[in-house]
Amino acid sequence: MFCEKAIELIRELHRMGDGQLPAFNEDCIRQVLEEMKALYEQNQSDVNEAKSEGRSELIPTIKFRHCCLLRNQRCIAAYLYDRLLRIRALRWEYGSVLPATIRFHMCAEELEWFNQYKKSLATYMRSLGGEEGLDITQDMKPPKSLYIEVRCLKDHGEFEIDDGTVILLKKNSQHFLPRWKCEQLIRLGVLEHVMS
Amino acid sequence: MDTQSYMPVPPGVGTEENFFSLDDILLSQERLPCRTEMAFPRLGFLEKSNDSQDIPEGTKMEMPLWLAKGLYERKRRVLAVELPKMYREGWRTVFSADPTVVDLHKMGPYYYGLGSQLLHFDSPENTEIAQTVLQTFIGRFRRTMDSSQNAYNEDTSALVERLDCLERALFRAGQSGLNGFQSWEKGRTSHLTASNLVINYRKRKIAEVQS
Amino acid sequence: MSDVLSDAGDLSGEEESQEDVLTPAELIARLEEAWLNEKFSPELLENKSEMVECVMEQLTHMEQNLQRVKKGDLKAGIHRVEIDRIRFVLSSYLRSRIQKIEKFFPHVLEKEKSRGDGDPSFLSPEEFAFAKEYLANTETYLKAVALRHMPPNLQTVDMLKAVPEPCLDSFVFLRVKERQENILVEPETDEQSEYVVDLDEGSQHLMRYRTIAPLVASGAVQLI
Numbered sequence: 331m332f333c334e335k336a337i338e339l340i341r342e343l344h345r346m347g348d349g350q351l352p353a354f355n356e357d358c359i360r361q362v363l364e365e366m367k368a369l370y371e372q373n374q375s376d377v378n379e380a381k382s383e384g385r386s387e388l389i390p391t392i393k394f395r396h397c398c399l400l401r402n403q404r405c406i407a408a409y410l411y412d413r414l415l416r417i418r419a420l421r422w423e424y425g426s427v428l429p430a431t432i433r434f435h436m437c438a439e440e441l442e443w444f445n446q447y448k449k450s451l452a453t454y455m456r457s458l459g460g461e462e463g464l465d466i467t468q469d470m471k472p473p474k475s476l477y478i479e480v481r482c483l484k485d486h487g488e489f490e491i492d493d494g495t496v497i498l499l500k501k502n503s504q505h506f507l508p509r510w511k512c513e514q515l516i517r518l519g520v521l522e523h524v525m526s
Numbered sequence: 527m528d529t530q531s532y533m534p535v536p537p538g539v540g541t542e543e544n545f546f547s548l549d550d551i552l553l554s555q556e557r558l559p560c561r562t563e564m565a566f567p568r569l570g571f572l573e574k575s576n577d578s579q580d581i582p583e584g585t586k587m588e589m590p591l592w593l594a595k596g597l598y599e600r601k602r603r604v605l606a607v608e609l610p611k612m613y614r615e616g617w618r619t620v621f622s623a624d625p626t627v628v629d630l631h632k633m634g635p636y637y638y639g640l641g642s643q644l645l646h647f648d649s650p651e652n653t654e655i656a657q658t659v660l661q662t663f664i665g666r667f668r669r670t671m672d673s674s675q676n677a678y679n680e681d682t683s684a685l686v687e688r689l690d691c692l693e694r695a696l697f698r699a700g701q702s703g704l705n706g707f708q709s710w711e712k713g714r715t716s717h718l719t720a721s722n723l724v725i726n727y728r729k730r731k732i733a734e735v736q737s
Numbered sequence: 738m739s740d741v742l743s744d745a746g747d748l749s750g751e752e753e754s755q756e757d758v759l760t761p762a763e764l765i766a767r768l769e770e771a772w773l774n775e776k777f778s779p780e781l782l783e784n785k786s787e788m789v790e791c792v793m794e795q796l797t798h799m800e801q802n803l804q805r806v807k808k809g810d811l812k813a814g815i816h817r818v819e820i821d822r823i824r825f826v827l828s829s830y831l832r833s834r835i836q837k838i839e840k841f842f843p844h845v846l847e848k849e850k851s852r853g854d855g856d857p858s859f860l861s862p863e864e865f866a867f868a869k870e871y872l873a874n875t876e877t878y879l880k881a882v883a884l885r886h887m888p889p890n891l892q893t894v895d896m897l898k899a900v901p902e903p904c905l906d907s908f909v910f911l912r913v914k915e916r917q918e919n920i921l922v923e924p925e926t927d928e929q930s931e932y933v934v935d936l937d938e939g940s941q942h943l944m945r946y947r948t949i950a951p952l953v954a955s956g957a958v959q960l961i
Binding site for chain 3: 370399400410
């Protein structure tokens with residue numbers, strides 16, 4: 331049957347239900363596009379034949395192929411769109427710089443989309459007023475206390491707190507830090523929030 | 527809570543499909559028994575059982591829902607769509623006797639979705655199908671909901687295994703509500719945690735290094 | 738500023754001369770209302786960019802005050818907590834809006850396009866710019882990666898049809914702030930017929946969003 335490759339693309343994404351980004355499947359997309367080209371050309375020639383020779387019995391076949399073309403188009407578009415939603419999530423979870431391992435899974439146009447998204451979001455956040463605008467990718471959970479106890483899960487180097495003090499984030503060291511300075515590092519798994 | 531950043535396009539409601547929804551695309555891949563009521567010239571190679579150039583009129587073949595939906599016309603007879611067995615009268619009787627005993631995952635896993643989609647084809651049994659699908663959902667909903675709220679006290683894996691995709695999504699919603707409530711009760715809503723996405727990526731990286 | 742303040746006048750049913758009495762506490766209360774409504778309504782609500790501006794000003798003001806307080810002063814800690822809390826609510830509110838704009842961008846832009854001259858805008862100018870860029874960026878991407886390689890009749894995807902609309906039939910919890918009479922409720926099943934209800938002040942309900950959407954917009958009910 332036609333469109334078997336296209337559904338492979340969808341299955342591949344669906345299997346990673348948590349939103350991880352699998353490697354961009356260029357090869358599979360190319361094969362679907364080739365199938366579309368073939369379907370389209372066959373349809374063109376059958377349409378001509380149906381018209382010039384009055385062979386209306388070809389119409390069901392033409393329609394059959396057209397359905398397959400639409401299906402392929404939908405699968406590719408949905409594959410790409412869902413990938414964008416995953417790439418968007420990366421901006422919110424990782425921040426504006428992505429680890430190389432993840433960038434490696436994106437095609438050139440996806441990197442371009444990410445950069446543009448990043449820029450739009452930054453422009454929006456800067457426009458919110460104040461000196462630097464408002465970073466709405468922070469403050470993801472309601473604050474309860476000003477300072478929190480954190481444990482360092484890996485060596486991270488020097489880290490500057492509000493008042494200019496610099497501390498060294500060394501693996502297994504424990505610190506009492508302003509909550510809002512730690513949020514991003516906790517999300518990235520550098521620090522762990524210790525609850526008493 | 528707005529902590530989950532990846533929000534996939536949800537499936538459509540009722541008989542609607544969402545164009546970008548992965549779930550709806552997989553649902554529309556489900557196969558339906560069909561009979562052609564016209565010939566499809568030059569497509570014979572798709573039907574392995576015959577070696578003619580064409581798919582002749584009257585051929586029985588399975589087609590994915592998306593294709594059947596695309597070819598089906600109310601006015602012109604191009605295609606007759608038959609009911610998959612779990613929507614036929616025999617199974618409908620079983621469902622109405624006790625909907626909770628059926629393994630909808632094995633039978634589906636898109637039992638409700640496909641059932642709703644079947645209504646696009648003018649079957650004389652449409653009313654009964656719609657009734658059964660609805661009653662089955664109502665009959666099972668209470669148990670799905672209760673068990674999602676009791677997840678800490680009993681093993682629900684056996685039950686979840688037998689749920690249809692829609693029911694699983696409801697079950698998960700129920701559980702996440704319960705988890706949220708319990709974390710609030712314990713005063714842990716302000717607990718900052720690492721992003722699941724980040725953790726999973728790291729796991730994958732480790733797995734790749736090891737293999 | 739004027740919109741927020743005149744809103745306040747409307748709510749208390751008093752004249753616009755009350756304008757300059759919106760205290761910081763009232764402003765924050767207004768923010769919390771907007772935040773909950775936005776968080777729980779399935780569609781994007783009217784923008785409150787002037788309120789956002791006021792809250793941002795308030796935050797800057799509080800930060801400045803904090804600079805003047807001596808380090809180690811107990812008051813400083815309390816002020817800091819207060820700033821963090823307000824910033825969280827404001828961020829969460831704006832985040833809900835950006836999420837909905839991204840989720841429904843073709844419909845949000847369409848609504849904006851068909852808006853009458855005098856009607857209030859659902860998007861702030863900055864949100865509008867963001868939505869337009871999001872649409873352009875996404876269309877460029879789809880085109881560049883795949884659509885331009887497709888047969889000529891398949892090179893576009895109608896985003897209005899492809900991206901789902903907000904589901905106005907979802908159910909929401911609400912608390913009534915101003916008593917309402919004769920609210921028409923649509924039937925849930927074929928056997929039911931439509932009926933009317935009165936909503937008493939202070940009472941709480943679970944209803945279809947579509948039924949009470951105008952009341953959310955007017956501020957007569959609060960989503961919870």
